[in-house]
Amino acid sequence: MSILIKLSTTLRDMVPGYDPETGLSVSLENGEESVTAGDLAARIGIPLEEIKIIMINSRQSELDSVVHDGDRVAYFPAVGGG
Amino acid sequence: MASLPDTQTLLKAIEPFLTRRADETDVSRAGIRLLSEKTGMTERAVMAELLSRDLWPERFSRCRGAFSAQSLSRLLSARILVAGCGGLGGHVAELLARMGAGNLVLCDPDRFEESNLNRQHFCTEKTLGRLKAEACREGLLELASYMNVEAHAVALDESNLPSLLRGVDAVMDCLDSVARKKMLEHEAEKAGVPCVQGSVARNEGLALFDSSFALPFSRVYPGEVSGNLEGTAMNTHVLTVAGTATLMVSLLMRWLCMNKNDGGKLFHLDLSIPELEPLSFSV
Numbered sequence: 001m002s003i004l005i006k007l008s009t010t011l012r013d014m015v016p017g018y019d020p021e022t023g024l025s026v027s028l029e030n031g032e033e034s035v036t037a038g039d040l041a042a043r044i045g046i047p048l049e050e051i052k053i054i055m056i057n058s059r060q061s062e063l064d065s066v067v068h069d070g071d072r073v074a075y076f077p078a079v080g081g082g
Numbered sequence: 083m084a085s086l087p088d089t090q091t092l093l094k095a096i097e098p099f100l101t102r103r104a105d106e107t108d109v110s111r112a113g114i115r116l117l118s119e120k121t122g123m124t125e126r127a128v129m130a131e132l133l134s135r136d137l138w139p140e141r142f143s144r145c146r147g148a149f150s151a152q153s154l155s156r157l158l159s160a161r162i163l164v165a166g167c168g169g170l171g172g173h174v175a176e177l178l179a180r181m182g183a184g185n186l187v188l189c190d191p192d193r194f195e196e197s198n199l200n201r202q203h204f205c206t207e208k209t210l211g212r213l214k215a216e217a218c219r220e221g222l223l224e225l226a227s228y229m230n231v232e233a234h235a236v237a238l239d240e241s242n243l244p245s246l247l248r249g250v251d252a253v254m255d256c257l258d259s260v261a262r263k264k265m266l267e268h269e270a271e272k273a274g275v276p277c278v279q280g281s282v283a284r285n286e287g288l289a290l291f292d293s294s295f296a297l298p299f300s301r302v303y304p305g306e307v308s309g310n311l312e313g314t315a316m317n318t319h320v321l322t323v324a325g326t327a328t329l330m331v332s333l334l335m336r337w338l339c340m341n342k343n344d345g346g347k348l349f350h351l352d353l354s355i356p357e358l359e360p361l362s363f364s365v
Contacts, residue, residue, distance in 0.1 A: 008352075009283040010315050020285075020354045052260075052303055053363075060302070060348075060363045074350075074361075078307045081282045081316035082166045082258035 001069040002027045003035075005044065008076040014046050028069055038063035041075055052078045084121045086131050092117070093137075101140060108140040114228075125228035126184040130158045141226075142182055149181075153339030158184040160251040160338055163275075165238055165266055166190055167214040169318065170280050171256035172203030173327035178254075179222045181331065185230045186222065187246060190214040191237040201320040238262075243269040252334055253277045255299070256327075258316070260307035267299045276337070280330040282318045285354040287326025290363070291333035292345040302348060302363045325351050329358075 005024040012018045024044060028035060035043075037054050041063075053076035054061045067073055086092050093100065099113025109132055117132075118125045129139045133155035138146065142154055162183055164175050167190035175186060192214050198205040202214075209217040215233040222231050236242055238257070243266070247253070253270050255277050257263050263279060270277045276293040292298035329349050336342040348361040 008350075009286050020352065052305070052307060055361050058359065058361050060361070076288075077283075077315075078260045078303070079281045079283045079286065079288050080258060080260035080263065080307070081318055082168055082170045082256045082280070 003040065003067055003069065004072045005040070006072065006074040007046070008074065009079060010077050011046055011050060011075050014050070015044055023072075034066045034068050036063065037061055037065045037067055037073060037075075040067055040073060046075060050077050051075050084123045084127075086117060086121060086123070086128065089135055089137070095120075101143075106138070106143075106146065107136075108138050108143045110140045114139055124230075126158055126230065129182075129228070130155045130184070133158070145181070149335070149339060153335070154182045156339050157182045157335065161185040161187065161249055162334070163187040163189065163246060163250045163253045164256060165253060166256035166258060167204070167218040168192065168198065168256065168258065169201045169320075169323035170282060170327050170330070171254070172205070172214070172218055173324050174254045174256055174280070174330055175218055175222060176203050176225070177327055177331045178334075179226045179229060181335065183229070187232045187234065187250065188215045188218050189234045189236055189238050189246065190218075191235050201318060201323045238266060238269075240265065240269060244273060247273040247275050250275050252338060254330060254334065255279045256330075260303055264300050264303065264307075267297055271297055278330050278334045280326050282322045282326050283316050284318055285322055285352060287322050287329065287351040287353075289326055289329040289333060289349045289351070290344075290347065291330075291337060292343065292347075293337060294343055294345045298345075298363070304364075321353050322351070325353060 002025040055074040096113040101108040133151040194205040219233040278291040
């Protein structure tokens with residue numbers, strides 16, 4: 001099992017080789033049962049101040065929301081273009 | 083107040099302008115114009131009245147099966163403010179006109195420039211340098227001359243929105259920064275006018291409409307998000323804006339014409355995959 005991370009628009013630039021079709025799979029470290037959405041973002045090199053919307057399993061969440069093995073986490077920056 | 087005669091008399095008067103198929107009757111533009119001239123009603127009012135009798139203006143006849151005549155009649159009578167006439171706004175305005183919107187208020191202070199040609203509907207080589215709101219108005223009237231379209235070359239703010247929102251049934255938020263979208267949403271909330279929000283960047287678009295909760299867009303972005311992002315952050319292209327504009331107009335029509343509310347849903351369109359994902363935002 002692992003956590004599936006999906007990145008939106010400019011956040012994709014911050015993870016070299018990121019593929020939007022597959023997303024990014026991250027395994028929890030030994031002994032971990034969960035991690036916060038903020039810690040998870042930091043592990044893959046996304047600055048927390050760049051994240052404006054977090055969706056865990058398609059539901060809006062926050063940086064301190066808990067992510068479990070098997071969850072799908074999507075991070076969005078400010079998307080404000082018209 | 084002027085009105086159309088009873089249906090039997092009306093059909094007789096415009097017989098040459100009718101197309102009949104089984105139990106369907108369409109009325110051509112010339113027939114609608116004739117009824118408008120005879121009664122003094124606007125062409126919009128004539129079309130709304132015809133639709134209420136299940137007589138379809140020919141221009142909308144291919145919408146049969148997807149929308150009811152009553153739905154289109156509501157759209158014809160509604161007054162909709164389009165905030166921003168660039169990427170999203172130009173496409174939203176064009177889609178609304180083709181779906182049968184009767185009254186639009188267009189607001190944008192900017193002029194078309196060459197870098198807009200990749201995505202903005204009314205930006206052509208001929209309209210470069212022109213005010214977007216005015217060029218958009220002209221384009222819409224070429225498509226649907228019966229429309230009532232106001233063009234305001236203004237940047238929307240707290241001082242002009244109260245008067246611009248008067249009598250408006252819905253706002254299409256096509257502005258280009260999160261901070262300005264929040265400002266618009268607050269002003270629309272004060273005026274009691276619901277907002278359909280859309281935003282785009284690169285291959286992705288977000289759209290939401292929730293008339294059951296206050297300030298839904300501000301719930302999606304609860305923190306401070308200031309200014310426009312620079313560089314390539316907000317770059318995008320016609321596929322993203324056309325797709326997102328379609329979502330926005332669809333959300334509006336579900337509410338306005340079909341009394342459906344897509345509350346709590348944030349639609350995420352990702353054309354790099356492609357996929358459309360309904361997300362749940364906090365309410």
